[in-house]
Amino acid sequence: MTKKIISFLFLFLFCGTLFAQKKEEKKVVVKVLSFNxxxxxTTNGSFDLDIIANVIKKADADFVSLQEVDFKTNxxxxxxxxxxxxxxxxxxxxxxxxxxxxxxxxxEGVLSKSSFLSTRNIALPYSKxxxxxxxxxxxxxxxSGDTISFIGTHLDHLKDNTDxxxxxxxxxxxxxxxxxxxxxxxxxxxxxxSNSINILESFWKASYNKQNPLLTFPSNKPIKxxxxxxxxxxxxxKIVSKETxxxxxxxxxxxxxxxxxxxx
Numbered sequence: 377m378t379k380k381i382i383s384f385l386f387l388f389l390f391c392g393t394l395f396a397q398k399k400e401e402k403k404v405v406v407k408v409l410s411f412n413x414x415x416x417x418t419t420n421g422s423f424d425l426d427i428i429a430n431v432i433k434k435a436d437a438d439f440v441s442l443q444e445v446d447f448k449t450n451x452x453x454x455x456x457x458x459x460x461x462x463x464x465x466x467x468x469x470x471x472x473x474x475x476x477x478x479x480x481x482x483x484e485g486v487l488s489k490s491s492f493l494s495t496r497n498i499a500l501p502y503s504k505x506x507x508x509x510x511x512x513x514x515x516x517x518x519x520s521g522d523t524i525s526f527i528g529t530h531l532d533h534l535k536d537n538t539d540x541x542x543x544x545x546x547x548x549x550x551x552x553x554x555x556x557x558x559x560x561x562x563x564x565x566x567x568x569x570s571n572s573i574n575i576l577e578s579f580w581k582a583s584y585n586k587q588n589p590l591l592t593f594p595s596n597k598p599i600k601x602x603x604x605x606x607x608x609x610x611x612x613x614k615i616v617s618k619e620t621x622x623x624x625x626x627x628x629x630x631x632x633x634x635x636x637x638x639x640x
Contacts, residue, residue: 409437429464441528442485449480458485472497472512580606
């Protein structure tokens with residue numbers, strides 16, 4: 377009888393150890409979507425937020441960076457677009473103003489499946505005659521208990537890259553001392569190997585294939601990559617998958633979806 381009890385206890389402890397190991401080995405994967413939403417207009421001018429929301433729901437991302445986001449502007453029918461899209465996708469939302477525009481505001485949005493520990497909106501440098509730009513950061517705790525930061529941004533679109541270079545340098549300087557593993561996502565308005573992208577990639581690691589990047593613009597027939605997901609520190613993230621979602625009505629950009637594993 378004693379031998380049976382000892383054997384049972386040994387088996388119980390062994391199974392418990394295996395269970396604990398499996399629990400510890402469970403991967404923490406974060407899905408990130410970068411999506412320029414064309415201030416809600418849609419490419420056919422229908423202003424149908426459900427079309428945009430359906431792209432986000434299809435992606436099933438944990439975090440979404442939204443660019444070209446209107447907050448109570450006249451052209452967006454006085455809607456608060458991040459709140460409206462958050463409601464339609466059942467995600468938490470936050471807006472970061474880059475500038476006042478058309479009776480309201482214009483800038484960045486972030487959607488998240490997790491609530492926010494903190495948020496901050498960083499004004500990026502720009503030439504006086506050009507559009508202001510911003511980087512919107514949220515910090516949150518994942519279901520796994522890990523704390524991460526997520527940044528959405530939209531760099532200058534002009535052919536002259538002066539502002540983009542300044543903005544890339546400012547992003548590196550602002551976020552280089554982040555306490556938590558960080559993801560940067562957005563419409564960077566420049567192609568791989570350009571000056572501004574090289575500046576960012578001197579600090580952040582990019583998620584795209586350098587030899588064969590997924591093209592993101594325009595959505596009806598993509599010819600170039602300008603939408604990105606990057607991360608830091610490089611050894612804390614591992615690329616699991618990446619894809620584009622090209623809905624030609626929802627936006628003139630393809631949404632860029634990347635799954636990243638948080639490395640312990």
